[in-house]
Amino acid sequence: MPTTATKTSAKASKGASTKSAAGRATASKKATAPDAIDLLITDHREVKALFKEYDKLVKAEADSGEKQAIALQICVMLTAHATAEEELFYPAARDVLGEDEDLVDEADVEHASAKELIAQIEAGTPDDPLYDAKVKVLGEYIDHHVKEEEGEMFPKVRKSDLDLDSLGEEIAARKAELLGQTDEPH
Ligand SMILES: [Fe+2]
Numbered sequence: 001m002p003t004t005a006t007k008t009s010a011k012a013s014k015g016a017s018t019k020s021a022a023g024r025a026t027a028s029k030k031a032t033a034p035d036a037i038d039l040l041i042t043d044h045r046e047v048k049a050l051f052k053e054y055d056k057l058v059k060a061e062a063d064s065g066e067k068q069a070i071a072l073q074i075c076v077m078l079t080a081h082a083t084a085e086e087e088l089f090y091p092a093a094r095d096v097l098g099e100d101e102d103l104v105d106e107a108d109v110e111h112a113s114a115k116e117l118i119a120q121i122e123a124g125t126p127d128d129p130l131y132d133a134k135v136k137v138l139g140e141y142i143d144h145h146v147k148e149e150e151g152e153m154f155p156k157v158r159k160s161d162l163d164l165d166s167l168g169e170e171i172a173a174r175k176a177e178l179l180g181q182t183d184e185p186h
């Protein structure tokens with residue numbers, strides 16, 4: 001698992017020691033992908049919207065097929081997101097977080113719990129008595145996990161010299177590959 005994005009920005013410009021909002025805005029104009037953290041936060045928003053949609057379907061007593069389609073979309077999105085974080089973002093975060101590395105340990109454990117529920121949801125159907133509860137609890141897990149990532153881990157990583165633009169490109173490419181949205185050979 002190459003993490004070529006690590007620590008390449010320091011030598012790029014001596015003026016880039018703090019990654020200001022202005023600096024990021026400039027970078028994003030030329031970059032094709034958002035930076036790593038922006039990309040992960042966008043995923044968080046998208047999956048939260050899907051959980052809300054599922055909840056609405058439950059309240060509306062929608063049919064199983066509709067509910068299952070949303071639930072499976074949640075599972076696919078979360079699996080691609082979590083895999084990209086585990087393969088690319090978390091190892092890079094570990095390199096720069098120092099004594100705050102335990103944030104990544106906790107995130108890994110939370111991913112493992114979420115994956116167990118994802119597997120149960122993927123194996124089941126909305127006609128199972130606990131299906132709605134599983135989707136709801138997964139949503140609550142993810143809410144908690146996202147709060148920790150966005151509230152603690154991401155701000156600390158943002159302050160480091162990690163090259164988030166390159167890492168963002170790697171994450172976007174890996175996610176596209178996992179979601180079958182790329183025809184590139186690797
Ligand atoms: Fe995340």
Ligand SMILES: [Fe+2]
Pocket residue numbers: 082085107111145149
């Ligand atoms: Fe995560």
